[in-house]
Amino acid sequence: MTVRVAVLTYSTKPRGGVVHSMSLAEALQAQGVDVTLVGLGPEGSTFYRPTTVPVVLYPAIDDAGNLDEKVFASVDSMAAGLVDLVGEVDLLHSQDCISARAAVRVRDSGSGIPVLRTVHHIDDFTTEALIHCQRQAILEPDRLLVVSDQWREVIQRDYRRPADVVRNGVDPDRFPPIDDSLRQTLRASVGGKTRPVLLTVGGIEPRKGTRELFEAVGLMKHAGRDPVLVMLGGHSFQDYEAYRRATLDELPRFGLELGRDIVQLGTVDEDVLGSWFRAADVLAFPSTKEGFGLVVLEAMAADLPVVASDIDVFRGFLTDGENALLPLVGNARSIAAALTRVLDEAELRDHLVLGGRALVPEYTWPATAKNHLRIYQEMIAG
Numbered sequence: 218m219t220v221r222v223a224v225l226t227y228s229t230k231p232r233g234g235v236v237h238s239m240s241l242a243e244a245l246q247a248q249g250v251d252v253t254l255v256g257l258g259p260e261g262s263t264f265y266r267p268t269t270v271p272v273v274l275y276p277a278i279d280d281a282g283n284l285d286e287k288v289f290a291s292v293d294s295m296a297a298g299l300v301d302l303v304g305e306v307d308l309l310h311s312q313d314c315i316s317a318r319a320a321v322r323v324r325d326s327g328s329g330i331p332v333l334r335t336v337h338h339i340d341d342f343t344t345e346a347l348i349h350c351q352r353q354a355i356l357e358p359d360r361l362l363v364v365s366d367q368w369r370e371v372i373q374r375d376y377r378r379p380a381d382v383v384r385n386g387v388d389p390d391r392f393p394p395i396d397d398s399l400r401q402t403l404r405a406s407v408g409g410k411t412r413p414v415l416l417t418v419g420g421i422e423p424r425k426g427t428r429e430l431f432e433a434v435g436l437m438k439h440a441g442r443d444p445v446l447v448m449l450g451g452h453s454f455q456d457y458e459a460y461r462r463a464t465l466d467e468l469p470r471f472g473l474e475l476g477r478d479i480v481q482l483g484t485v486d487e488d489v490l491g492s493w494f495r496a497a498d499v500l501a502f503p504s505t506k507e508g509f510g511l512v513v514l515e516a517m518a519a520d521l522p523v524v525a526s527d528i529d530v531f532r533g534f535l536t537d538g539e540n541a542l543l544p545l546v547g548n549a550r551s552i553a554a555a556l557t558r559v560l561d562e563a564e565l566r567d568h569l570v571l572g573g574r575a576l577v578p579e580y581t582w583p584a585t586a587k588n589h590l591r592i593y594q595e596m597i598a599g
Contacts, residue, residue: 220593221251221306223299225316227291229258229274231265231450231484233511234312234337237364237385242270244386244586250593253306255299255316257291266487273298285346288315292350295319303328307597310589312337314354321357331596334358336368336380337508341424352376360596362589364509367529383589384534386582387514392491394520403496407480413444413560416497416521418490418512420450421461426503426526428464432549433503434478435471437557444556446501448481449493494519499559499566503544503552504528513541514580517573522566524555534580540572 222245226238235256242254246269256264258274275298281287296319299309303323310333311317320332336355342348355361355372361380363369372380404414415434421427434446468475475481485493494500500516503526510531516523523541525531537543542559544551559566 219249219251220308220590220597222308222310222593223253223255223273223302223306225255225295225299225309225311225313225320227257227295227313227315228277229256229262229264231490233508235265236511237335237337238312239264239266239268239270240386240388240582241586241589243268244582245589246270247583248586248590250586250590251306253302255295255302257295257315265484273302275299285344288347288350291315292318292322296322299323300326303330306330308333308593310593311335311354311358314340314351317354317358318350321354324359331360331599332358333360333362333592333596335362335364335383336372337364338368338506339371341506360592362592365530365533367533368508381592383585383592385509385511385514385580386585387511387518387577387580388582389518389577391515392494392519395492395495399492400496403492407445407447407482408477409445409447413442413499414497415444415446415499415501415556416449416493416516417446417501418449419502420457421448421464422457423460424504424506426505426547426552427460428467429547429549429552430501430503431464431468431473431479432471433501433552433556435468435473436549436553438472438478440553440557442557442560444560445477446479447493447497448479449490450484491519494521497521499524499556501552501556502526503546504531505546507531514577518577520570520574522559522569523573524552524559526552534576536572540569540576542569 224238224242226235242252245252254270255273257277275294278290281290308331309320311320312335317334324330324332355376362383363380364385369380419425500521500523507530526546527543535541542555544555
């Protein structure tokens with residue numbers, strides 16, 4: 218019997234959960250699953266890259282008064298659209314709290330369609346409305362998945378719910394090598410022709426450790442290294458404007474200049490993203506919180522050495538000094554020291570690249586899809 222499943226995600230932009238959703242859907246399709254990829258997007262838009270999976274988009278909500286209203290309106294939009302899938306799919310698999318609440322609403326309206334939720338991480342909401350929304354999106358689905366042991370423990374401790382761990386995957390061929398002329402062109406475009414180029418992926422956010430990363434770059438510059446930090450991505454459902462402004466306002470204190478030392482390129486297409494992975498000297502990813510950190514595996518697949526942080530999620534699959542450096546979380550001096558070591562110690566750099574290469578085959582999308590399919594079948598049969 219063919220399994221029919223809808224994979225639900227809150228956006229079409231290349232955030233971690235959306236990347237996960239697309240890659241999972243494609244891997245499921247390759248294993249014979251009748252899968253539909255569902256998201257929220259502006260009229261006439263599509264996902265950030267082409268896909269062979271059938272896509273359904275419901276209206277994105279961009280004109281809400283505040284974050285609370287945006288979340289609730291987004292739940293309403295997705296719930297209204299999902300009604301049309303009743304009878305067309307056997308299971309709704311949500312990747313976030315917005316689509317989870319929408320899926321549960323459709324289930325409870327009489328369809329009885331089972332709802333699976335992957336909890337990538339838990340957001341630090343500050344309003345009661347959003348805290349409640351997030352909590353219900355964990356309590357209400359029929360079954361939960363997480364992508365790391367740490368989040369399984371958190372879900373059990375804080376919500377008294379069991380969760381299955383199904384880890385992320387990575388496509389080892391997603392970012393092929395580039396020629397040296399393109400590498401040099403990209404580096405020169407950000408002033409990195411003769412300077413070290415650090416790469417980070419994600420917005421200026423508290424959980425990405427952006428302030429501490431900027432301070433680390435300032436410390437490196439003060440010590441005579443003069444790196445340039447290239448920032449890709451940045452789209453987020455949440456509003457981090459206050460943090461962004463406060464962090465950028467500190468650049469002069471760190472001895473840094475926006476546009477020279479910190480270069481924000483925003484969201485780029487798939488080819489450009491891959492080229493930057495190949496053009497940079499090191500990935501700087503000192504997060505204070507992650508669901509898994511898929512960017513780390515993507516960097517390793519592109520032979521880019523990784524400096525992350527010593528949070529439990531990273532320690533769950535990375536080994537300090539073997540396939541990454543894991544400086545103290547939130548410690549700018551420790552981050553700066555780790556980045557400097559990768560730049561200065563060629564033997565260490567080569568060792569980390571080889572360690573990353575050895576780790577990547579342990580995390581494949583076909584294996585991830587196979588584990589998901591088993592759980593789908595159990596839920597549908599049950």
